[in-house]
Amino acid sequence: MQTTEIGALIERARKAASLSQRGLAEATGISQATLSRIISGARTAKMPEIVLIGQATGWTVRQLTGASDLAGRVQCAARGTNDSDMDGMREALMQYLELDSYLDDQAIPGTV
DSSP: OOHHHHHHHHHHHHHHTTOOHHHHHHHHTOOHHHHHHHHHTSSOOOHHHHHHHHHHHTOOHHHHHTOOOOTTTOOOOOOOOTTOOHHHHHHHHHHHHHHHHHHHHTTOOSOO
16 A cells, blocks of 8 residues: 555544544654654654554554455454453454554564
């Protein structure tokens, strides 16, 4: 996906979370100037920045990058303990799998 397309998705996430650019900058620790360049497509967002933006907006890495939809291909089974719920566990698992898939797509090894 192109830098400008990812920037547009990040802008949609920011607006959906009702955050100003300054609010998103404060929530992520990324400078407002850097966020502006990412959103405009003038700068490529780095994976740690995408993860921080996702945490601040409630969007997944997949949603912010337009990566392929793993959810349709993944089946999982788990047992919830300590008041955990299956939906929360599946969401956490999907975020890790989406990050792993993105790293694979970018030819970045997950382990050394």
